[in-house]
Amino acid sequence: MVWGMRWEMEWGIRGPGGVAVFPLMLLVLSGLAGARGGVWDLRSLSCSFRTYCECDFRPDLEGLECDLALHLAGQPLARQLVTKAVRDFVQDPAPSKPLVLSFHGWTGTGKSYVSSLLVRYLFQEGMRSPHVHYFSPIVHFPHPDRIDLYKEDLKGWIQGNLTACGRSLFLFDEMDKMHPGLIDVLRPFLGPSWVLFGTNYRKAIFIFISNAGGEQINQLALEYWRLRKDREEIRLQDLEPAISKAVLDNPRHGFWQSGILEEQLIDLLVPFLPLRRHHVRHCVANELAQQGLEPLEPTIEAVVDSITYFPEEEKLFSSNGCKTVASRIPFFM
Ligand SMILES: Nc1ncnc2c1ncn2[C@@H]1O[C@H](COP(=O)(O)OP(=O)(O)OP(=O)(O)O)[C@@H](O)[C@H]1O
């Protein structure tokens, strides 16, 4: 009964003659609240309804965009793609399908970092939200011989949690280490199915992360540099086919033969570009500020210098992005 009520309230109930009951209920209850408190506070009441209907989903799009603009280094394409996709999705009260994003790129370029910012600015409780679900193959699906059990559990987990809260986020890390076949169970949840098992699944967000396509992305960034073209000009169309091919050709990727990519269930492939020295500087400055330390030039320079860059000849891109920045800082203080 409780789940049924939750679903009906989320979508509004049509009473006899097609009258929307939800606004009427809101009016009646706001009257009661006004009578009790002596004040008509419709805003706080609708907020408490939102709390009930949308769990702890509290998108702060301005905060997200501001944080990305200030702190995400060297990812103009990813920033623009993610903010537009999330804004469009969040502002649509009745999305036609869940938002499904797939992040690709070299290690340490910001894929997990952007995911964590999304979680922080979309859910009131951030990573602690009961409606944010993180999966890593090594942690959650370590035994290949238990794949059938994992499939059943994963399907049940997604179904149950979407029934509890349509506004849930599921994050699948290290997709290039996910057992083939496991992710197939997600297919029914990623499409535009109206109501499945009595639940509306269209408000969920799925994020898949992998290094697949990273080499191809790096190669294009290198070509741009060699042609003296600005990396800001790299467009999604320039990379999409190469990333898709890298995923589909990799039998160790979780999308292998799943049909998920072929059936266009992914809304957006998001490429993360390799980071250059000045981007690493940006990361060091971020990290120092985060730790409440002074951004001293010699410290920043020493950390940036301690990292290796590739290709061998040009030494353009950080070999591990900004991944080791935080752990290196203490050595240069
Ligand atoms: N583009 C970036 N801008 C600012 N900080 C970054 C960026 N990329 C990485 N960082 C910093 O480096 C840390 C590690 O990066 P992150 O975990 O996002 O890498 P990743 O792309 O997920 O790598 P992997 O593929 O190895 O998981 C982040 O927590 C963040 O502090």
Ligand SMILES: [Mg+2]
């Ligand atoms: Mg990561």
